[in-house]
Amino acid sequence: MSAWTTAIEAKWQAKWYAARINEAERDERPKFMIIFAYPGLTGYLHVGHMRGYTYVDAIARYKRMCGYNVLFPVGTHATGNGAISLAKRIKERDPKTIEYLLANGCPEDVIPHLTEPMDVVNFFNEVYQNQYWRRFGFLADWRRFTSTTNPDYGKFIQWQFRKLNDAGLLIQKPYFAPACVECGPVAIDASETDLSKGGSAETTEYTLLKFRCGDLFLVAATLRPETVYGQTNFWVNPEVEYVKVRRGDETWVISRPSYEKMSYQKDGLELIGTVKGSELIGKEAVAPVIHRPIPVLPAAFAKPDVGTGLVTSVPSDAPDDWMALLLLRENEEAMARYGLDPEKVRAIRPIPIIDTKGYGPMPAVEMIEKMGITDGNDPRLEEAKKQIYKDGFHTGRMNETCAEFAGLRVDEAKELIKKMMIDAGEAEVFYDLSEEVVCRCGKPVVIKKVPDQWFIDYGNPALTEATKAHCRSMHILPPEFYTNVQGILDWFRERACVRQGNWLGTPFPFDPKWIIEAISDSTLYPIYYTISHYHNTGLLKLEQMTEEFFDLVFLGEGTVPDVAAATGIEPGLLRRIREDVLYFYPLDINLGGKEHMTVHFPAFLKNHVAVLPSELWPRGIFVNWYVTGKLGKISKSKGGAEPIPDAAGRFGVDALRLYYAHIAAPFADVEWDEGNIESYSSRMERVMRTVEELKGLKGKERSVIDQWLISRMNNRAGNIAAAMDDYDLRRMANEAYFETLADVRWYIRRGGNNADTAARVLSMWVRMMAPITPHIAEEMWEGMGQKGFVSIAPYPEPMVDEIDRPAEVAEEYLADVMSDINEILRVTGISPKRIMLYTAPEWKREVHSIALEMAAEGSLTVPGLTKAVMSRDGLKRRGKEAADFARKTAEDLMKRSEAEKKRLSVKLDELSYLTGSSAFLSKEVGAPVEVYSADDDSAPDPQKKARAAGPRRPAIYVE
C-alpha cells in the first residue's frame, strides 16, 4: 500500500503542478482566498501541525470544485531569534541540536552549512514547502511564497507601519521589559528559547514606599500598597548590609541586590555608602500617607533579594508581620540587644483596615490563631498570606480608617492609593521577576527600562469599536470564538511593536535602530500575497515598492500615471496589480491554531481595520485545535514526533488527510495514535475495493434499489453542501467515506447491478472525495476513463428531483424488518427452517392513517382518535379490538417527532415490497421467507402471530 500511495502521490502532484491548476490568476469567476497563519520558522514541524494546513487545502479544493477561483498562498514567518539561536547552536555543534536535525532527516552534509541565521531560514523555507506542503499535495500558489525576512516583505511592512503612524496608532513611552544584562531584550516564555533558566517567571510590580528617617529614606517594597493605612512599624533585617543610594535630592536605603536591579530601571542612581541593618533598628521612620512616625524593628524574614529587603509592617492583614511581632514581643534578649523598649513593642496593635467577608477586622491575626502557627519559618505562613490576599482583594472593602478610600473595593482602592502616593512623591514603581531568570549566555535577566519604546495603540477606542462591529458580520469559527472575540478586542491594549537586540526582521521605518517584532509584522500580510508573485517573478523590482506604490495598489490613493512616473513601473502593470488586489481581497478565511485567539487574530483584525478601507476587511476566521501526544505535548518518546515525510510514506498522504478531516471536530484536541491512522488507511482500501466492485457491475436492468441509491447520493450531496457552509470537513468526510460507502455496500448486497447507476454513482462519489483524498481520487477518476483532473471537476450538487423519498422509506422499512428478524433469531437461538411475515390488516392501516392525519393537523389525542375510529362503521364493528388499537396507536404516535411522523406518512405498499424482496430476505437470513397479509385467512399461521401485525411492523413467525 505505502509504496503504491507514495508513487501515485508523486505522479499526481507532478501533473497538477505542471498543469498549474494550483495557480490563481484573476478571471471572471467569483474568487475565494484562504490562508493558514504562516508558521514561525523555528525548526522542523511535526505531524500535529499538518492538521490545520490540511483543513485549508481541503476547503480550498472544495471551493475550487464549486466554481471559485481559489487563491491559496503560503509563506513562513522568520522574524525573531528562532533561526539565530538555531544557527548558533549548530555552529557550536550542540549535540542535542545535531541529533534533532538528523532525526528529522536533515542530510548530514547540509548541517555545516546551517551556521548562519539566513542559511537556516532558507533551508527551512525549502523544507516547509517541499517536505510538508507539496508532499501533502497542497494546491497552493507557490509563485506567491513569501517569508518575513525577504527584502520585499520588509518594504511592505515598512509601508504598513507608515500607515499605522498616519492613523495616529504609533505611540512612544517608557516600557519595562525583561532583558539580559549582556545580550539585551529576551523573551520570558515557557519554551525558554532565549533562556537557560526561569521560563515561567512573571514580572511583578512592587510599589516602593519611602519612609523618612532623619536625612535618609528607608524604601520598602510592597505588593499591597492599599494597606498603608494599617502600618504599625517597619522591618529591617539586622544581619543585612544595606546600601545608601542617591536618588535625585534623596538618599535611599535599600538592599544591594535591589539597587543593582533598580539601576536598570531608574536613571541616575548613585551608590554612596552602606549601612548595617542593625544600625537602623530602634529608630523611627515617618510612614507615607499616614505621616506618623513608626518604630524600626528587626525581622529575619526581610530578605535582601526580595523587593528592597525592607518591609513595612501591616500586622492586621499580613501574617508574616503579625507573626514577627508576636515573636519579637516574647524575645526579651533581642529587644535588649537592640535597645528596644519592651513596653513600646508590646503596645503595638494591629490596625484594622479592610472588611473581608468571612473574616473579622484583622484577618492575619485571626488566621494565625486558627492555623495555630507559632513559628516564623512555618511554610503555612505563605499559604495564609495567599489566602488572605485572595479573599481580601476580591471581596474586601476598605473601612473607615482609610480616609477617602473608605467603602471602596480593595481592587479599586489599590490602584487609586498607589497613584495618590506616586503623585505625592511618596512612592515609586519597581519591577522585579518572580524567580531567578538566566539568559542562554549565562548572565542574569533583569527588568530593564526602555525609555522610548514604540507601541501600537490597539486600545484606541474608535479602532476597537469599528473592529468589534465588523467582527459581528464575519464568519468566525468556532461560534464560541465569534462571541469571545468581542471581549478579546476590548482587552487587547497597546502593544510594544519593536525591539532591539539580536533579532531578524524589518527595521522600523522611523528609527532603524529598532526591529519590528514578531507579532507586529504578521498582521496585515495576507494582502501582500495578492502581489508577492510580481516581485518573485521579477516583474516588480525592490526599489519600485515605494510608499506611493503601496498607497496606490492597496488603498487606491494617487494616480497610475503619477506612480508610474515616480517608480518606473509600467502603467499597465500597476493597473493589473491594483485590480488583482481588489479582486482577491478581502481574505475569506484566515485559519490558525488556538494559540492565535488572543494574540494574532485580534492584531490581524485591528490592523486591517486601521489600515485598509472597509471593503477589504477580512470575512472569516477559522480556529483549529491541536494534535497532542499521549501526555500533553507531542514528543519523541511518546510518539507522534516522527517527521512528516516519514509519516506520509508509512501511512499515505491521503490516509493522513482523511484522519485530520475526520478524527474529531476541528475545535477539540486529539491525541496522536497511530492506530487511528491505520484505521483510516484501511478505510481508504475499503473504499477503493468497493469502487472496483461498482466498476465491475454490468447489468442493464433497473430496479427499486437503483432509484434508492441515486436518491441517497443526491441526499449525500445535499448534506455535504450544507455541512460545507460551515466548512465542516468532518461531516463531509462522514458522508463521503462512511455513509456513502455503507449505501453502496447495501446496494451491492441488495443485488444492485446496473452499469448506468454504477457509473453515475462513481462519478459523484469520486468527486465528493477529491478535496480530502485528492491523489486516490485522481487515480480512481482516471481509472474510470474520465478526462481531466477530478481536482478541477465540478463538485456534485444535489438534484432535488432525483431524491426519491418513498424509495428510501421503503428500504429503511426493509432494513427494520430484517433487524427484527435477526433480533428474534438471536434471542431465541432458533435456526430457522422457514419464516413467515404478516403485514398489517386493512383496518389497522385505516386507523393508522386517521391517526396520522389528526397528528398532522395537531389534533391527535387518545379519546379523539377513539371517537374518530368509532364513527366509522367498518371499524366500529371490531369493537374493543379497534378501540385498543386506536389507543395504542395514538399513544405511540404522540411520542414521535415531526420528522418521524412524516416518514410514517410516506405511502408504502408493505405487502408488495416485502414480497418483491423475499428472495433477498431469504438469502440474508438463510431460510425461506414467506410473506402474507394478515387479512389473508388462508395463510398458514400456526401460532396466530398475524394478530400482532401492525402498520410498518409486520408480524413475524419463525419455525
Next chain:
RNA sequence: GCGGGGGUAGUCAAGCCGGACAACGACGCGGGACUUAAGAUCCCGUCCUUAGUGGUUCGUGGGUUCGAAUCCCUCCCCCCGCACCA
C-alpha cells in the same frame, strides 16, 4: 487572579439553537460466512433484561418541560491562553 474550553457507554469520539436517543462512527471484543488453515474481506452482536418487549443510562445533586446528553442553578474534576512568545 483574569479570560476561555471540557467531563458521553471498554477506548477514541459525534450529538449539545429540547423531541426519529440506548444515543452516528471508529477501534477493541464476541459470533457467523468465506478459506485446508491463518490473515484479509463480508455480515450480525456488544448497558441489563427479552420472540422483535421492557428497564436504567450521557461527571454530581437539584430545577424548568408533556418530553433533556441537549436549557437553568449547586458542587466535584480536568485542560488551555494571559502579551514582545509564534
